[in-house]
Amino acid sequence: MTCHDVEPWLLATRSDTDLPVDFLQHLSRCEACSRLRERLAEIDDGVRALGDTDDRPALERLEAVLNEVEQPRDLQSRLLSRWAYRIVAGTACIALVMLGWGLGYQTSKSSPPKTEPAPAPNELNRGAGPDTQRPIAPPDSAAPAALIVRLAAPAGKLAQETTAVGRVSGLGTMADEVRTEALREASAGRTAELPRLAESHDRLVRYGLVAQTHGMPELDRARVVQSLLGDLARAEKEVAVAMDRCPPAVAELITPLGQSLRDAGDAIRTNRPPSPLEPATTDYPVYSLTALAIRASDANSPLRQADVSADMTAALARGTVLLSLGGLGEDAAKLGPVLDNLLLRGVADNLDRVTAADREGKHAVEVSEIRSRAAEAAGVLERNLAKAPPVARPGLEKAMEASKHGRERAAEGGKGKSGKGPPWKRADGTVKESPGKGGLPPGFQKK
Amino acid sequence: MDRVHQDEEQDWVRRAAAGDRAAFAALVARYWRPVRAWLYGLCGEFHTAEDLAQDVFFRAWMGLPKLASAEVFRVWLFRIARNEYLARQRSPRVGKLAELPPEIAGPRAEPLTGLLEKEGATALDEAVSRLPILFQEAYLLWTNADWPYSEIARVLETTEETARWRVCEARRRLVGELGPLLERTVR
Numbered sequence: 001m002t003c004h005d006v007e008p009w010l011l012a013t014r015s016d017t018d019l020p021v022d023f024l025q026h027l028s029r030c031e032a033c034s035r036l037r038e039r040l041a042e043i044d045d046g047v048r049a050l051g052d053t054d055d056r057p058a059l060e061r062l063e064a065v066l067n068e069v070e071q072p073r074d075l076q077s078r079l080l081s082r083w084a085y086r087i088v089a090g091t092a093c094i095a096l097v098m099l100g101w102g103l104g105y106q107t108s109k110s111s112p113p114k115t116e117p118a119p120a121p122n123e124l125n126r127g128a129g130p131d132t133q134r135p136i137a138p139p140d141s142a143a144p145a146a147l148i149v150r151l152a153a154p155a156g157k158l159a160q161e162t163t164a165v166g167r168v169s170g171l172g173t174m175a176d177e178v179r180t181e182a183l184r185e186a187s188a189g190r191t192a193e194l195p196r197l198a199e200s201h202d203r204l205v206r207y208g209l210v211a212q213t214h215g216m217p218e219l220d221r222a223r224v225v226q227s228l229l230g231d232l233a234r235a236e237k238e239v240a241v242a243m244d245r246c247p248p249a250v251a252e253l254i255t256p257l258g259q260s261l262r263d264a265g266d267a268i269r270t271n272r273p274p275s276p277l278e279p280a281t282t283d284y285p286v287y288s289l290t291a292l293a294i295r296a297s298d299a300n301s302p303l304r305q306a307d308v309s310a311d312m313t314a315a316l317a318r319g320t321v322l323l324s325l326g327g328l329g330e331d332a333a334k335l336g337p338v339l340d341n342l343l344l345r346g347v348a349d350n351l352d353r354v355t356a357a358d359r360e361g362k363h364a365v366e367v368s369e370i371r372s373r374a375a376e377a378a379g380v381l382e383r384n385l386a387k388a389p390p391v392a393r394p395g396l397e398k399a400m401e402a403s404k405h406g407r408e409r410a411a412e413g414g415k416g417k418s419g420k421g422p423p424w425k426r427a428d429g430t431v432k433e434s435p436g437k438g439g440l441p442p443g444f445q446k447k
Numbered sequence: 448m449d450r451v452h453q454d455e456e457q458d459w460v461r462r463a464a465a466g467d468r469a470a471f472a473a474l475v476a477r478y479w480r481p482v483r484a485w486l487y488g489l490c491g492e493f494h495t496a497e498d499l500a501q502d503v504f505f506r507a508w509m510g511l512p513k514l515a516s517a518e519v520f521r522v523w524l525f526r527i528a529r530n531e532y533l534a535r536q537r538s539p540r541v542g543k544l545a546e547l548p549p550e551i552a553g554p555r556a557e558p559l560t561g562l563l564e565k566e567g568a569t570a571l572d573e574a575v576s577r578l579p580i581l582f583q584e585a586y587l588l589w590t591n592a593d594w595p596y597s598e599i600a601r602v603l604e605t606t607e608e609t610a611r612w613r614v615c616e617a618r619r620r621l622v623g624e625l626g627p628l629l630e631r632t633v634r
Contacts, residue, residue, distance in 0.1 A: 011615040014593075036622065039629055043621050046571045047590045050488065058497040059479060062504055063472070069505070071466050071512055146537075327536065329580065394579040 001026045006033050015041035092227055093169070099223065100165045146331045147181045148285050148319045152338040155289050156316075159296040159309045159346045164216045167297040168224055171208040172231065174293055175201055178286070179235060179257055183242045186254045194253040200290040202260040205232075208294045210267045210274040221271075229265055236261040285322070288315050302350040303363055303370075309346025310370050313339060313410075314377035320399045321384045321392075329395025336402025339378070343406025347374040371410065378407040460517035463508070471511070475504055478521065481592040482528050488587035489532050491576050499535060503528045525588065525602040567628060574624045578617050585610050586617035 001022050009023060015037060019027070027034045151174055158170040182197040213225055239258040243251040267274065292315060296308045316335050323332035351367050358364070381403070385396045400407070456477070462470035482503055487496035506527050514523060575583060581603075588599050600610040 008615065011618050012611055039622050039626060040618055042629060043571065043618070043625060044590050046568065047488070047575060047587070048484070050484075050568065050572055050575070052484075053493055055479060055483065055497075058483075058501060059475070062475065062501045065501070065505060066468065066471065066508055069508065071509060330533070394581055 003030060003033050006030070007036065010037050010040060015044060089227075096165055096223060100163050100220065103217070103219065104163070146323060146328055147177065148289060148316075148323070149331045149334045150177045150181075151286065151289050151293075152316055152319075152335055155293040155296065155312060156309075156338045156342050156346065158293050159299070159305055159312055159342060160350075161297070164212050165220055165224055168209060168212045168216075168228065171204050171212065171293065171297055172228070174290065175204040175209070176235070178204065178290070179239070182254055182257060183238065186242060186246050186250050189247075189250065191250055191253055194250075196284050196287055198254065198256040198260075200284075200287050201257055203290055203294060205260045205264040206267070207274045208297055210264050210272070211294075212297060213268050214271060214273050225268055229268060232261045232265045232268075236265075285315065285319050289319075302353045303366060306347050306350035306354065306370050307366075309342050309350065310374040310377060313342050313347065313374055314380070316342070317377050317380040320381060321388075321396065324384075324388065324392035324395035324399070327391055329392065329398070332395035333398035333402065336399035339399065339403040340406035343374060343378060343403065343410045347371070348406070348409045374410040375407075378403070378410045381407070456520065457517040460511070460514070460520045464511040464514060464517070471508055474507075474520070478524055479504070482524065484591040485525070485584075485587050486528060486532060488575060488591065489580070489584060490535070491572070495535070499528070499531050502531050506531070521592075522598055522601045525592070529584065529602060570625060570628050571621075574621055577624075578620060582613045582617035582620070585613035586621075589614045 003026075006023055006026050009019065010033065013019070027037065154170045154173040154177075158167060158174075161167050161170055178197055178201045182194055182201065185191070185193055185197070209228065213221060213228065216224065236258050239254060239261065243254060243258070246254070266272075289312070292308060292312045296305065296312065299305045299308050316339055320332045320335045320339070323329075323335070347370065351371060354363055354367055358367075381396060381400050385393065385400065388396055456474070459470040459473050463474060479500065483496050483500040486499045486503075487493060490496055490499070503524065507524055510527070514520065575587070578586065585599055585603060588594060588602060589596075592599075596607045596610045596614070599614075600607045603610060
């Protein structure tokens with residue numbers, strides 16, 4: 001038994017814990033370990049004593065408040081109805097997915113072989129657990145993660161989604177998150193973000209959802225539209241209720257939410273195409289992510305999906321850094337797995353598929369450019385970590401750890417495989433044969 | 448917590464969820480100190496910690512009818528506390544109170560032992576506040592609530608291993624930082 005064996009035990013156990021006999025024997029003859037145990041006990045006792053103060057006034061105030069407040073009694077019935085709704089909605093979703101799968105299976109039998117490979121499978125939901133993983137704290141007391149974190153997973157999923165039904169679901173989730181955030185801000189009287197949130201919501205609903213349902217096969221459309229219209233109507237009611245509760249000046253700022261929902265509902269009902277999307281006019285992170293999600297939902301080939309995944313990686317890497325610097329290390333850390341998934345599945349896997357199918361090398365330049373962009377985006381974390389203040393480091397480090405595999409894979413792709421260079425170069429770096437004029441690669445000619 | 452206390456607590460939780468104020472008062476009496484001490488450790492201000500603790504128990508009272516199982520009460524309560532703390536941190540209005548200038552801060556003439564104790568407490572307070580927040584919350588929960596790692600992990604939404612590692616790291620850093628001071632006070 002050495003100090004090296006004993007120290008982890010001392011650090012992990014409380015000072016009054018009974019230690020095994022061999023540990024006690026070591027402590028009795030090792031002054032350093034025995035001193036460490038004493039120091040740890042002193043520190044723990046000191047920390048326990050730090051918060052000691054006269055609590056009576058605060059407790060009396062709390063008691064006075066609690067005596068005046070009644071518990072909301074109708075919550076249990078509301079909770080039951082919410083669960084019933086979830087069960088029905090869940091069953092409907094499963095039925096839709098099964099139908100989509102069945103249709104895909106049927107059409108894949110009859111349609112001619114595609115020249116482009118299938119995009120990478122969606123991996124983002126792999127870890128989603130059952131309801132036991134929901135937060136135990138009630139929704140009204142839960143501090144939500146930053147909006148960009150809540151949007152990251154569905155946005156990443158969209159960059160890998162291949163079905164219109166899945167895209168509708170992803171865009172709907174994002175719109176719900178943005179709208180919930182806007183209503184929460186409005187109810188708290190915070191108005192600064194409302195116009196931009198309303199604009200992001202508008203793009204998701206009026207363009208994203210409408211475009212997806214417009215292009216859908218008729219059979220899918222008939223089934224999806226009905227439930228989607230119900231969701232839009234419910235959301236519109238939520239907005240109306242929130243507007244009633246807000247002061248008129250604030251209500252005016254959330255009016256566009258209801259308008260977008262109404263317009264989208266009309267367009268979907270009549271199967272109108274969406275009006276053209278205006279380009280994003282601001283660098284507001286949520287706005288950029290929303291725009292990228294919409295672009296992702298329009299990407300219909302692995303190459304386009306890889307392209308938008310690389311851009312999304314850049315946006316989320318920037319978001320990770322900003323959250324860390326803003327002291328929201330936990331939120332920043334949550335973006336790590338999304339980045340990892342985007343880099344692995346969205347960029348690397350899709351590019352591998354493109355390369356495998358592209359025997360003539362038509363897309364080689366684009367593939368290489370996307371790989372470089374993804375590697376560059378992933379490098380943002382490392383570069384910022386070097387200069388980050390101590391408070392920002394844990395979040396960044398955690399995000400980097402979580403996205404390690406994806407970043408490595410992106411970096412490998414960006415640099416190319418070792419030992420291989422441009423086709424016109426020898427292994428030792430000398431020029432062998434060039435596709436350009438004068439035996440030199442394009443851009444190297446003397447003028 | 449032993450079995451008797453556990454059963455007693457679950458009984459309080461069920462009664463409080465049904466609107467029994469006396470049962471909720473018993474829960475407050477049991478958990479006020481650990482919750483307030485934990486929040487104090489995280490935010491470093493007595494009054495803020497008290498305010499937050501009041502909010503936590505208020506929300507717990509309002510949310511109890513929705514609590515699915517009485518067994519998870521304390522994890523649920525500390526999650527509310529954590530959420531309240533994080534929400535406050537996110538608030539743009541949050542900011543540390545300025546220290547009082549020396550002339551208002553109170554008389555300085557104290558016995559030497561009192562000063563030494565005060566110095567130790569301040570150093571400890573500062574050392575804890577310098578810990579990364581992830582280590583801080585795990586270590587303070589471990590110290591103040593006296594819980595097993597499994598429950599700490601549930602509050603912090605992480606694995607038991609990670610919770611243990613964070614506590615160990617926090618303690619390692621504190622010993623490293625406060626070791627010289629502790630040596631001095633012993634001498």
